[in-house]
Amino acid sequence: MRVLAAMSGGVDSAVAAARAVDAGHEVTGVHLALSLAPQTLRTGARGCCTREDAHDARRAADVLGIPFYIWDLAERFRADVIDDFVAEYAAGHTPNPCLRCNEKIKFAAVLDRALALGFDAVVTGHHARVQDGRLYRSVDAAKDQSYVLAVLRPDQLAHAVFPLGDSTKAQVRAEAAARALAVADKPDSHDICFIADGDTRAFLQRRLGSQQGPIVDADTGDVLGSHQGSWGFTVGQRRGLDLRRAAASGERRYVLAVEPASNTVVVGPRERLAVDEIRAAGPVWTSSRPGTGFGCSVQMRAHGMVSPATVTVEDGAVVARLHHPQHGVAAGQALVMYDGDEVLGSATITAAGRIAADA
Numbered sequence: 001m002r003v004l005a006a007m008s009g010g011v012d013s014a015v016a017a018a019r020a021v022d023a024g025h026e027v028t029g030v031h032l033a034l035s036l037a038p039q040t041l042r043t044g045a046r047g048c049c050t051r052e053d054a055h056d057a058r059r060a061a062d063v064l065g066i067p068f069y070i071w072d073l074a075e076r077f078r079a080d081v082i083d084d085f086v087a088e089y090a091a092g093h094t095p096n097p098c099l100r101c102n103e104k105i106k107f108a109a110v111l112d113r114a115l116a117l118g119f120d121a122v123v124t125g126h127h128a129r130v131q132d133g134r135l136y137r138s139v140d141a142a143k144d145q146s147y148v149l150a151v152l153r154p155d156q157l158a159h160a161v162f163p164l165g166d167s168t169k170a171q172v173r174a175e176a177a178a179r180a181l182a183v184a185d186k187p188d189s190h191d192i193c194f195i196a197d198g199d200t201r202a203f204l205q206r207r208l209g210s211q212q213g214p215i216v217d218a219d220t221g222d223v224l225g226s227h228q229g230s231w232g233f234t235v236g237q238r239r240g241l242d243l244r245r246a247a248a249s250g251e252r253r254y255v256l257a258v259e260p261a262s263n264t265v266v267v268g269p270r271e272r273l274a275v276d277e278i279r280a281a282g283p284v285w286t287s288s289r290p291g292t293g294f295g296c297s298v299q300m301r302a303h304g305m306v307s308p309a310t311v312t313v314e315d316g317a318v319v320a321r322l323h324h325p326q327h328g329v330a331a332g333q334a335l336v337m338y339d340g341d342e343v344l345g346s347a348t349i350t351a352a353g354r355i356a357a358d359a
Contacts, residue, residue, distance in 0.1 A: 001120040002026045003161060006106060007060060007068070009053030011176045011183045012125030012164060014060035018179055019163035020123045021064055027123070029061040029068040032110065034077040035194065056183050063181055073109055080104035082194055086207050092258040093332025094234040096148065096302060097192055103151040111159055121159045129165030130157055135286045135343040140168040147302050150336040150346035151284050201232040201240070213263030215241060218256050218272060230263045236273055236328025243267070254328070273327040277355045280318040280335040280347035289313070290337075290344055298322070299336045300329050300349065311337060318347040321355060 005017035007029045020027045031054050054070060061068035081100050088095035111122050127138035128146040135157055138144040152160065164172055176184035195203045208231050215225040225242045227233070232240075237255040254273055257266040278300065283289075290296070291313075298309045298320050308323040320335060329352040337344040 002118065003028075003121045003123050004110070004114040004117075004119045005029045005066070005123040006110060006125075007031050007057040008125070008189075009050075009056035009060075009183065009186075010125065010189065011173055011181070011186055012127070012169075013057070014064075014125070014181050014183050015172050015176050015179070016123055016125040016161075016163045017060065017066065018064055018175075018181070020161065021066065023163075025123075027064070027066045028119070029057065029064070029066050030110075031057040031068070031070045032077075032105070033070050033072045034074055034105070036074045036078060056186065060181055060183060063179065071110070071113075073105060076109050077101070077105055077194075080109075085192075086204065088332050089204055089231040090208055090260060091332075092230065092260040094330035095332045096334060097194070098302065099148040099151055099334055102148055107152055107156045107160065111156060115159065121161050123161040123163065125164055126162050127164050127169070128162045130160055130162055133158055133287065136165070137338070137341040137343075138165045143169045146343050147299055147334065147336050150286060150334060150343050152286060153284060154287055157286060204231050205229060211263055213265065215243060215265045215267055217253075218266050218268035224253075224267065227265055230258050230260050230265050233258050233265050235330040241265075241267060270327060273329075274325040275327075275329050275352040275354060276322040276325045277353055278320045278322065278329060278335055278349055279351045280320070280349045281316065283313065283316065283318050283345055283347040285345035286343050290339075296344060297338045299338065300326060300333055305329070309337075325354075 003020055003025045005020055005027050007013045007017055017027060017029055058068050081097050081104060084100055085095050085097045106124060114122050126145045126149060127140055127143040128149050129136040129138060133154060135146060135149060137146045173184055192200065208229060210228040212226055212228055213230055214223045215227055217224050225244045233255050235255055238252055251269045253267040254270050255265055256268045256272050293312045295310055297306055299306045305326055307326055309320040311318060311320045318335060331349050331351060333349050334346045335349050336346045
């Protein structure tokens with residue numbers, strides 16, 4: 001096959017490209033320039049899309065002996081990922097920008113261009129597996145990235161190659177060292193790639209401004225403190241709350257709701273975070289739709305929060321009734337449905353609550 005290897009400048013994408021070469025494919029490497037103002041250097045494991053990353057990707061391509069290009073997708077990334085991220089927080093939601101990047105950039109903009117140029121597939125360093133056109137978890141549970149790939153349609157998966165899904169991260173690093181790839185020990189990028197310093201609240205404040213609002217007790221309605229913008233909070237959050245009065249019981253308090261219309265943050269005890277019914281919209285099925293009702297496991301965060309559930313699909317909406325309550329489910333995140341290790345599909349969480357409370 002003639003394949004395009006997306007090379008971020010990290011160890012995973014370099015080894016994925018190397019394995020594609022070993023498999024006998026005609027491989028071309030491409031680095032995606034996603035930042036409008038790339039920094040010269042990373043800050044530890046934070047940030048990506050820097051000049052250093054582009055240089056690391058080029059050096060890896062040189063070692064592999066493959067052609068290498070840089071595609072400037074910064075404007076598309078800003079519009080489809082960064083602006084969406086800011087808008088979602090402004091609406092009181094908690095988005096996942098990695099999921100949106102896969103949906104809008106790597107497997108829309110990049111894949112579409114690759115196919116138009118005559119490539120058969122796009123190779124990435126994601127830790128996931130595709131078998132017979134179906135998407136599965138990686139064998140390395142700690143590094144599994146199937147959650148952020150669950151927005152892919154069958155026609156996109158048909159042109160996606162994930163060579164690392166059968167390997168652990170330790171095996172990938174050892175292989176990179178054996179191949180004399182300079183990125184073998186390069187730290188993984190953590191957190192949100194376009195917020196290099198990791199300060200999401202400061203990033204949002206620069207774009208949304210400050211607006212003082214109340215932090216309110218869910219049980220009493222008392223104002224317990226203030227904040228500079230409800231967009232700076234997410235359901236389940238405990239740290240960063242400026243509370244001037246402690247709970248009478250001495251319990252810690254968590255964010256239960258974010259209400260952007262009134263710029264209010266509602267807090268309460270952890271048990272109030274428990275939900276066992278999740279509603280989600282815009283389902284995307286990675287293969288055929290399982291049916292209008294089925295049992296599966298669902299995952300509600302990129303890392304963890306997994307529960308067996310009974311799912312119903314009706315009028316383009318998904319309702320998942322969890323067999324075990326979960327805490328801190330936030331609107332804007334993805335509800336990803338699994339049959340064992342196989343990804344069935346995903347939908348965007350719109351609401352969560354207690355079944356008993358709705359009765």
